Amino acid sequence: MKTAEIPRPTLERLPLYYRSLSLWREQGIITVSSVDIGRDVGVNVVQVRKDLAYFGEFGRPGVGYNVEYLMDELGKLMGFTTETKAVLIGAGRLGTAVVSYGGFKRYSVKIAAMFDTDKEKIGTEVSDVPILDMAYLPQFLGENEIELGIITVPSLAAQEVADILTANDIKAIWNFAPVSLQVPEEIKVRNEDLAVGLATLCYFLNKEKKDAP
Amino acid sequence: MKTAEIPRPTLERLPLYYRSLSLWREQGIITVSSVDIGRDVGVNVVQVRKDLAYFGEFGRPGVGYNVEYLMDELGKLMGFTTETKAVLIGAGRLGTAVVSYGGFKRYSVKIAAMFDTDKEKIGTEVSDVPILDMAYLPQFLGENEIELGIITVPSLAAQEVADILTANDIKAIWNFAPVSLQVPEEIKVRNEDLAVGLATLCYFLNKEKKDAP
DNA sequence: TAGATTGTTAATCGATTAACAATC
């Protein structure tokens, strides 16, 4: 199995290509070129070809890429075809927004349950996902083969939740709380930090003001 | 005014340093070293020093950085001290989650109003931000000096919203819809795409499965 | 065949890390 190390920037562009492909597929388009993909997602054409070539040779010179085939291959290689079981902790506004996100089905991620401490919420459900009592989390993780934990609790509670997750064999954490989590290094953490996006926009807006008279 | 070009990766780390500093300030800590910051946010110490040095010399050899002073300077340089006025379009789950995000105050971003087409929602408010009729958006943009538009509508409506925003003098767009927006190049767009984070996590989880027997 | 487009090798560009003198 070809497990060459994929550069991080490449890895982050692949989902964009994948989405672009899925839109073309919906339109019934059979073949696309790297130029088509590049223009759609705003990436240099050579970059697109190079990114795709990390995994193998999917295209045909003079023709392009078969949409259906490329999607299948990308999906397999990225792990979008095997189901990933997840739990989400923190059924507040952010948590319910995340759980309603349409992307989970596309990537075969199944949120088995949400957890919260609020008695009002426990027992209800959001987007067909039940909200369970936080106290039941360790047991639930033990009984179900959950690989991914999604943290949408307030910052102060995030580390504590991360500790429970890592103590119960979770493999990866998708963290929406704006804190640096301390976890064992074999656990993969992805921080989804709104501050980064907002701050960079502020920077550019402010720079314009400075540069203009 | 020193407007040297800041590398993109540096720009994205600065908000993390800023947050780290704000936590120390809360604890009453006066001085920190690049080692402290680096360990907290998970970045190489030399990287931290180099990043900070792009803006000027803020530290003292043998001593470190004054927390209060460094925050002030970073805040000024990043544009966190001048108020940025924003509107948010799409008062669904995602929109209400975003509007309740605590970071806006920290970065002096003021969401003046939310917009939606749902008559049930129009006239109500979320986190003290009023929800107005979408039809009123162009007029509102004209009458108020809004610089930033936040898009939290479904994918199909996103381009249309972007068109209204750009036609009415918006400077930057924070886009949460998973689509590639076509906008004039002077408009700064930041895509906040959950697919990227989810997909990279899927990739790592899947890789483990493959690598393990 | 001619035109289009891929995949790859080489060249460029940019970011990170290492080394170290300067400073407190």
Add this chain to the structure above:
DNA sequence: TAGATTGTTAATCGATTAACAATC
């Protein structure tokens, strides 16, 4: 002074872009 820590220059590393032969 000795130890700590900064800011900067040089060396390394990695990613992007350009050039081009191979293929349909």
